[in-house]
Amino acid sequence: MSQLDYLAPATADEAVKALGGAGARAMAGGTDLLVQLRAGRAKPNVIVDLKRIAGAVGIRQEAGAFIIGAATSGAAIGEHAALVKAWPGVVEATNLIGSTQVQGRATLAGNLCNASPAADSVPAMIAARAVCVIIGPGGRREAPVEAICTAPGRTSLAPGEFVLEIRLPARPARASDAYLRLIPRTEMDIAVVGAGVSLVLDGAGVITDAQVSLGAVAPTALLVADASLALVGSKLDEAALAKLDAAARDACRPISDKRGTAEYRTKIAGVLARRAAAIAYSRAGGQA
Amino acid sequence: MSKQHVSTIVNGDPVEFLADPGMTLLDALRDELDLTGSKEGCGSGDCGACSVILDGRLVCSCLVLAPEAEGRRVETIEGLAHGSELHPLQQKFLEHAALQCGFCTPGLLMASKALLDVNPDPTESEARYWLAGNLCRCTGYDKIIRAVMDAAAELRQERV
Numbered sequence: 001m002s003q004l005d006y007l008a009p010a011t012a013d014e015a016v017k018a019l020g021g022a023g024a025r026a027m028a029g030g031t032d033l034l035v036q037l038r039a040g041r042a043k044p045n046v047i048v049d050l051k052r053i054a055g056a057v058g059i060r061q062e063a064g065a066f067i068i069g070a071a072t073s074g075a076a077i078g079e080h081a082a083l084v085k086a087w088p089g090v091v092e093a094t095n096l097i098g099s100t101q102v103q104g105r106a107t108l109a110g111n112l113c114n115a116s117p118a119a120d121s122v123p124a125m126i127a128a129r130a131v132c133v134i135i136g137p138g139g140r141r142e143a144p145v146e147a148i149c150t151a152p153g154r155t156s157l158a159p160g161e162f163v164l165e166i167r168l169p170a171r172p173a174r175a176s177d178a179y180l181r182l183i184p185r186t187e188m189d190i191a192v193v194g195a196g197v198s199l200v201l202d203g204a205g206v207i208t209d210a211q212v213s214l215g216a217v218a219p220t221a222l223l224v225a226d227a228s229l230a231l232v233g234s235k236l237d238e239a240a241l242a243k244l245d246a247a248a249r250d251a252c253r254p255i256s257d258k259r260g261t262a263e264y265r266t267k268i269a270g271v272l273a274r275r276a277a278a279i280a281y282s283r284a285g286g287q288a
Numbered sequence: 289m290s291k292q293h294v295s296t297i298v299n300g301d302p303v304e305f306l307a308d309p310g311m312t313l314l315d316a317l318r319d320e321l322d323l324t325g326s327k328e329g330c331g332s333g334d335c336g337a338c339s340v341i342l343d344g345r346l347v348c349s350c351l352v353l354a355p356e357a358e359g360r361r362v363e364t365i366e367g368l369a370h371g372s373e374l375h376p377l378q379q380k381f382l383e384h385a386a387l388q389c390g391f392c393t394p395g396l397l398m399a400s401k402a403l404l405d406v407n408p409d410p411t412e413s414e415a416r417y418w419l420a421g422n423l424c425r426c427t428g429y430d431k432i433i434r435a436v437m438d439a440a441a442e443l444r445q446e447r448v
Contacts, residue, residue, distance in 0.1 A: 006310070101336055101351075
C-alpha cells in the first residue's frame with residue numbers, strides 16, 4: 001500500500017482542509033471504504049475519519065426535526081425511540097443494511113455517499129424528504145438526498161465537501177413511512193428492488209402528501225413524482241394503488257443481472273410500492 | 289507514511305502500539321499485541337470471525353482502522369474468561385459441542401456476549417438474527433444456538 005495517511009480531525013474546518021488534497025476520502029463508518037481499500041478499488045492518499053468531529057455522531061431534535069450526524073451508526077439509529085416512532089421507514093431501511101457487526105459501524109451518510117443504486121436507506125430518505133447538510137471549502141450548503149448520487153459510485157459533492165448531518169423534517173400528526181426491499185434470501189443481501197413511501201393523511205384518512213422513491217431499478221435511486229400524484233387525494237383505494245403500481249413501473253430503467261432481470265425488477269417495483277404504501281398508510285392511522 | 293502511535297484500552301488494560309495508517313484493528317490486535325484469538329476469515333466484514341466489542345458495540349475488527357482505536361475501549365475473546373474460569377458462554381459452547389474446527393468460535397462468542405449484554409433473555413429468533421453475521425461452516429448453527437440460549441438462562445440465574 002503506497003503512502004496512505006489517516007487523519008481524524010476534531011472540527012469541520014480541519015476536515016475540509018484535509019479533504020481538499022488530491023486522493024483524500026472521507027470515512028464515516030468505513031464498512032464500504034475499507035472493503036474497497038482492501039480490494040484495491042479505492043486508492044486514497046488520505047483517509048479523513050469524520051467520527052471525531054463535533055456533531056458527526058449522535059441524533060438530536062430541533063423543533064420536531066431530527067438531525068442525524070453523518071457518522072451515527074445504524075445500531076444507534078435503531079435504538080432511538082423517538083426517531084423510530086416518527087420515521088419507522090427510514091429506521092427499518094437503515095437496519096436492513098448488513099449484519100449486527102455492520103450495524104455497529106454503518107451510517108446513513110456513508111450509505112448515501114457510497115452511491116450504490118441498491119443502497120437501502122436512500123429510497124427511504126428520499127421518500128422522507130431528507131436533506132443533507134454539506135460542509136466544504138465554500139462553507140455550508142444544504143441539498144436534498146436525491147441530489148447527491150449522480151451515477152453508480154459518483155456523487156455531486158465537490159472536492160473538499162462532505163456530508164456532516166442528515167435532517168429529517170418534523171412530522172405532522174397522522175403521518176408515517178415504510179421501506180420494503182426484495183432479496184432472494186432473508187438476511188444480508190443486496191436489494192433487487194427497494195421501495196420507500198412516506199404519507200401524510202388528514203383526519204378523514206385522505207392522503208394529503210405522498211413521496212415515493214425506488215432503489216435498484218435505475219443508476220441512482222429514483223424520486224417517482226407520478227407515484228406521489230397517484231396517491232394524493234385518495235384513501236389508498238384500489239384505483240390509487242393501481243395508478244401507483246403503473247407509475248412505479250413506468251419510472252424503472254433497470255439492468256438485468258444475476259439478482260434479477262429488468263422485467264422482473266420492473267414488475268416487483270410496482271408490487272413493493274403498493275405494499276410499502278399500505279404499511280405507511282396503516283402506520284399513519286389510515287384504515288384501508 | 290510514518291507509523292501512528294495509538295493508545296487504547298484492550299480488555300481493561302491500557303496498551304500502546306505503532307500502526308501503519310491503513311492497518312486494520314484486527315491486524316493490530318494479532319500482529320502488534322499478540323492477541324491472536326480474533327481470526328481473519330473474509331477480511332470484508334461478511335464472516336464475523338474477527339468480531340470484537342468497540343466502545344460497547346459489536347464490530348468486525350477487519351472493518352476498523354487501527355488508529356481509530358485511539359482512546360477507545362476494545363473487548364476481545366482474550367478478555368472473556370476470568371483467569372482460568374471460563375465465561376458461561378464458553379462453558380456452554382463446550383458442553384453443547386457448539387464448535388468443530390473452532391475458527392468462527394471467538395467471533396461467535398463475542399457476538400453472543402454482545403447480544404446477552406443488551407438482551408439477557410433473547411428468543412431463539414432474536415439470537416439467530418443477531419448472529420446472522422457470524423458464519424460457521426461446521427456445525428449447522430443449531431448447537432451454537434442451543435449453547436447461547438443455555439448460557440443466557442444460566443446468566444439470568446446468576447443475576448437472581
